[in-house]
Amino acid sequence: MAQDFSRKIIQNIQPYIPGKSIAEVAEQTRRTDIIKLASNENPLGASVTWDRLKESFEDINLYPHQAASPLVLKLCQHWNVTPQEIILGNGSDEIIQLLTQAYLNPGDNIITSMHTFSVYEATTQIMDAEIRTLPMREYTIDLDAMLTVLTDSTKLIFIANPNNPTGTIITHQPLVDFLEKMPKNILIVLDEAYADYATHTDFPRTIELMKTYANLVVLRTFSKLYGLAGLRIGYGIAHPTVIDVLQKIRPPFNVNSLALVAGALALDNHAHVSKSKALNESGKQFLYDELDRLKLIYLKTEANFVCIFLPILGKEVMQILLQEGIIIRPLESFNMPHAIRVTIGLPEQNLRFITALKKVLKR
Ligand SMILES: Cc1ncc(COP(=O)(O)O)c(C=O)c1O
Numbered sequence: 001m002a003q004d005f006s007r008k009i010i011q012n013i014q015p016y017i018p019g020k021s022i023a024e025v026a027e028q029t030r031r032t033d034i035i036k037l038a039s040n041e042n043p044l045g046a047s048v049t050w051d052r053l054k055e056s057f058e059d060i061n062l063y064p065h066q067a068a069s070p071l072v073l074k075l076c077q078h079w080n081v082t083p084q085e086i087i088l089g090n091g092s093d094e095i096i097q098l099l100t101q102a103y104l105n106p107g108d109n110i111i112t113s114m115h116t117f118s119v120y121e122a123t124t125q126i127m128d129a130e131i132r133t134l135p136m137r138e139y140t141i142d143l144d145a146m147l148t149v150l151t152d153s154t155k156l157i158f159i160a161n162p163n164n165p166t167g168t169i170i171t172h173q174p175l176v177d178f179l180e181k182m183p184k185n186i187l188i189v190l191d192e193a194y195a196d197y198a199t200h201t202d203f204p205r206t207i208e209l210m211k212t213y214a215n216l217v218v219l220r221t222f223s224k225l226y227g228l229a230g231l232r233i234g235y236g237i238a239h240p241t242v243i244d245v246l247q248k249i250r251p252p253f254n255v256n257s258l259a260l261v262a263g264a265l266a267l268d269n270h271a272h273v274s275k276s277k278a279l280n281e282s283g284k285q286f287l288y289d290e291l292d293r294l295k296l297i298y299l300k301t302e303a304n305f306v307c308i309f310l311p312i313l314g315k316e317v318m319q320i321l322l323q324e325g326i327i328i329r330p331l332e333s334f335n336m337p338h339a340i341r342v343t344i345g346l347p348e349q350n351l352r353f354i355t356a357l358k359k360v361l362k363r
Contacts, residue, residue, distance in 0.1 A: 009128045016122065020327055031325045037343040037353060038329045040164070040194070040305050042227035044279060044346075047272035048265045056261050064257040071264040075235060078267060079207050084240040087247060088255045088263075092193055092221040092234030096158075097123045098246045099189060099217065099236075103155045104129040110156040111149060113141045115166055115334050117191065120158040129155075139299055139307075140168040143178040156187050161204065162194040165334050165341040167301025171202040179213045187242065189217045193234075194303035196225035196273075197280055203302070207237060214239040222259075224304060225276055226266040233259035280304050283344040290354045294361065305343045307331070310360075314340045317360055324356040 004011055019038040026034050066072065072083050079086075089095040100123040104110070109130035112120045121131050132154075134145045141159055162169045170178075175190075182188060190206050206218045221234035233255055236246065266272075287306050291298050297309040310317055314330030317340050321328055331339040342353060 007128075009125065013122070013125055016118070019329055020322070022327070025322055025325070025327055029323060029325060034325045034327065035345065035349045035352060036327045037345050037349060038327045038341075039229070040224055040303070040341075040343045041229050042225060042276055042304075043343070043349060044227065044272065044276050046227040046262070046266075047225075047269040047276075048228070048262045052265055053258065053262060056265060057258065060257065062257070063253050064255060064260055066253075066255055066260065069260040069264070071260050071267075074264050074267050079237060081207065081210075081237055082240075085210075085237055085243055086235055087238075087243050087250065088233065088235045088260075089250070090234075090254045090256075090259075091223060091232040092191065092219045092236070093119055094232075094250075094254060095219055095234060095236040095246070096120060096189070096191070098250055099156060099187065100124050100127050100129070102245045102249055103187060108153045108155045109151060110158060111146050111154060112158045113160075113163070115139065115163070115331075115336055116141070116158070117160050117164045117193075118333065124156075136166070138168075139166045141170055143170060143174055147178070147181055150183070150186070154186050156189060157182075158189050158191060160191040160193070162198055162301070162303040164194065164303070165305065165307050165329070165331055165336070165339075166299050167194075167303045167305060167307055168299060169198060169200055169203060169302045171200065172204045173202070175204045175206075176209065179209065179216065182215070184215050187215050187217050187238075188213070189219065191219045193219065193221045194224055195220070197277065197304045198302040199281065200302055210237065210239065214241070217242060222263050222266055225273060226263075226269075227272075227276070228259070228262055228266060231256070231259040231262050233263045279346070280344050283347065283350050286347065286350050287342075287344065287354070294354075294358065305341050307336075307339055307341050309336075309339050311338070312360075313337055317357075320360050320363070321353075321356050324352075324359070326353055326356050328353070 022034045104127040106128035217238040223229035299307045318330040329341040
């Protein structure tokens with residue numbers, strides 16, 4: 001076997017293990033009716049049809065051109081920002097990676113929360129930097145606690161809002177108070193992958209806050225509400241100084257041509273956006289009602305998934321539900337072994353999930 005002479009820090013990293021795919025579960029269970037409620041994808045599908053994509057798509061033999069793509073201009077109009085304040089990524093995951101690459105020296109640290117998105121930690125590890133992880137307060141990110149663990153080497157703070165997998169949020173004023181107290185040489189990354197689903201009237205107006213706080217970075221994605229997870233397209237909005245830094249280190253053609261076209265079309269498909277939001281709201285209410293009836297504890301969500309606590313281990317629940325053809329996410333890797341995360345699906349999918357969950361609870 002060849003010797004692994006990669007950097008020592010890389011040798012200690014565990015690879016990301018994705019959940020099971022529909023095809024894998026179909027083969028394993030010999031069922032044809034598999035539903036995936038594990039990765040918070042849009043159950044209505046993409047906001048763009050193949051026909052519309054083909055109409056707008058140019059030659060595949062040419063390299064993609066980010067700066068000239070209509071997507072950047074559309075995003076500028078959408079958010080009322082300039083092109084110098086936007087960077088596109090191969091999913092918002094990539095922007096997280098660029099941020100850690102650009103700002104972390106070995107020995108620096110990031111601050112993040114327990115029970116949150118794992119990519120902040122994974123990308124930081126690669127840079128040989130320290131991860132300061134704080135407990136949550138009632139499953140909500142504890143901003144006050146973050147202030148107590150700052151050091152001179154703190155470079156980035158990652159806040160998923162709404163948080164994955166709890167679905168909880170930080171509201172506007174507490175965020176402002178936090179930003180006021182934060183040193184200006186620490187970047188505060190607000191990861192708003194699920195913000196499109198948030199209905200709370202006091203959800204932070206982060207783009208507005210960017211005008212006052214130049215150390216604020218906002219991340220958004222087309223993977224969730226817009227249903228383009230497979231094409232990998234997300235973006236960051238920040239002060240031009242920060243965007244310039246990220247532009248310097250991004251791979252030149254990081255976003256493919258199809259994703260650029262699809263993103264622009266998706267932003268214009270207002271009907272799909274409204275329909276997806278409405279579906280999420282009704283599905284959420286259905287799940288709440290059923291979970292109340294089952295007397296299960298769950299967290300009120302501002303996203304497109306619900307975090308449910310169960311009397312048995314989440315990974316056991318997952319195994320049983322797989323036999324019923326339903327893929328959900330156990331939360332052991334998020335340090336919540338007795339919880340699962342289920343994506344809010346189509347009405348018939350939500351019903352199938354609840355029916356199967358009842359069977360699990362009867363065992
Ligand atoms: C909180 C959070 N941020 C970012 C992402 C990454 O999204 P993308 O598909 O844009 O890379 C996810 C994906 O699940 C997420 O849950």
